Amino acid sequence: MKIEDSMELPVILVASGVLLPGATNNYVVIAYKVSPDKVYEVGTIAYVEKLFGWTFNSTVHYSLDVVGLHRANIDKLSLPTCVVSKIVDSPGAKLLAQNNSSSKNISHEILNLIDEHDYATLADLCVSQMKILGFMQLLEFLGTREPEKRIDLCVKWMGKRNENNTLALKLPNSVVPASQKPQSKQRKVPNAKNQVEQLEEKLNGIEFTEEISDRVFSELHRLKNMNSQQSEYNVLLNWLELVAALPWNTSTVDDIEISKARTILAESHEAMDDVKQRVLEHLVVCKMNNSVNGMILCFSGPPGIGKTSIAKAIAQSMGRKFQRVSLGGIRDESDIRGHRRTYVAAMPGRIIEALKHCKTNNPVFLLDEVDKLYSGNQGSPSAALLELLDPEQNSTFHDHYLNMPFDVSKIMFIATANDIERLEPALKDRLEIIEMSGYSLKEKVKICENHLLSRQLSKHCIIEEYTMEAGVRQLERNVGAICRHVALRLAEALNSDPGADVLPDVELPIKINEADIHRILKIKHMKRVKIVEKMRPLPPGVCFGLSVTTNGGKVMPIEASKSKGTGKIVTTGHLGKVLNESILVAKGWLGANAERFGLKAFEENDIHVHLPAGSINKDGPSAGTGLACALVSLATGVPLRSDAAVTGEISLTGHVLPIGGVKEKVLAAQREGLRRVVLPKSNEEEYMKIDGDIRQEMDVVLADTVEEVIGAMMEK
Known part of the structure; x- marks a missing residue:
């Protein structure tokens, strides 16, 4: 096309930043808007090389690649008009x-x-x-x-x-x-208009704060003016439905009666007197202050001992709803705080989602397995819990999806953990740790009688030979297997003669003896005093130590041997740094007191210390006394008692320092058939809290120095 002195060309106004494509040819005039009603008198004639189009928010946009050719004077600017008459009478x-x-x-x-x-x-x-x-x-x-x-x-x-x-x-x-004709079996799809109207009615019935109300109804106004085919329509609709479903002002009335709470705890749980007492004290404080703000209870202990069930009992005692959120294995912070709405398939966090299903803003909220949280590339879930559990901040808890403050200060939070050492220090500081130990044999029998069975069964051999745990889950599974066996016998008897009034060939009541238990439960999964039987008699250099794991207490054999060498120490058994240092401390004490006890030094011998099983990680300071006893036994050639176990941390000066998990360790020794346990003198208070029956059955020696420990372990 030839450029002439005077010609008519399409005009593009670029003041708003939007370029419109030419409709008749490839030449356009770029005009410049200097005011809302005035165009600059000189423009640019440009050649359109490429035209691009795309859709954003259901609006078609265009962009042009143009090449400037000439200056042009704009004499007259006329915009095309199209008048369409309204058709009414057709x-x-x-x-x-x-x-x-x-x-x-x-x-x-x-x-x-x-x-x-x-x-x-x-x-x-x-x-x-x-x-x-x-x-x-x-x-x-x-x-x-x-x-x-x-x-x-x-x-x-x-x-x-x-x-x-x-x-x-x-x-x-x-x-x-x-x-579209109505059918009897056809599912009706709600139309968008009625859905929005129902949503508006729900939102009008909620008393929001002024700030939240402005935000919610502003978004509702946007939804009304939005085409239902737009991609953002469903995102905004889902967000408003969540807002309408949350319990902003819905609360349950507390009904805290201490006598009632004491009865509920006593009926639902055996033993745990210290835990029950602490729970009752917490409920009294909540009743007096008419608030649950304060320390967050955290029940710590092995699996299967009733941490979750006691939280349910607390909710029942207060007359509140109970809501459990499992946090085990979470690595993404967004699982706690939610995802932002800008992401595809965004959803609220577990806290807001649980409140939506709970339909009340003051439930008893159980954060289960808080020690199983992991940090990853998506942030730290433990750090996200800090705002939730801080009484100074949780009145304005901020979920990324909700993007508005929500008051969670009325919620009574309870946490559970198996190993509190895995908690981050900042999170641990916000929790009041309540240690829960495993059950003794007598306590397990009571639980089996009062909670796991509706009638008497022979139970003693089930507990000792088919279970080896701190809790009662495996016991419950074995009792369930026996009950299923009885139910099968009854069902077979009924099938043989369905019309009979009494069960033929079945003598009632059905009695289960020890032989029946062995036949039903097959082989014995656990063997009593297995370690003692395998290692008896103990050779010099072998000692029984005690440890605590997430599954309760455990007897830990300590083995030491020597061979000619240069005095170096070799350790095996997947030992941690603290345990390796305990070995060095024990060897250092032994070297410093060798002449005093008439012991031969190890300078001409290499020492090998092994703690089976080798595939299990082991660490902690409580094996110090056991290591010292094993090394003394190795040096003197005198074996230790095969029915005794020892636990405690030692210092270079020979003092025995306190340790944790006293009850779990004593119960572990009892389960393995050991009769003597040597404990630090500093743990006497924890020892006295153990049931009197166990204290009478076990020979517990409280020692303050390494010499006293060695004397108790070598005593005939």
């Missing part, structure tokens, strides 16, 4: 409006077009939504310029949407396709 237009007005599934956009009598645009919109039309039919509609003819085609095709291609016009003012 029979087709009236029928089209009536058909859409009577439809239940109708968008706000169609309603606006009907109100404005813009039936030509309404016809275009309706035809664009018809999936049954072929390519040639759409071309025919596109080539029809007269609005009245387009309306007639739209009405014609709307009547053919049923399966038989017949007009389903039953009434003068309604067009009902067969696919």
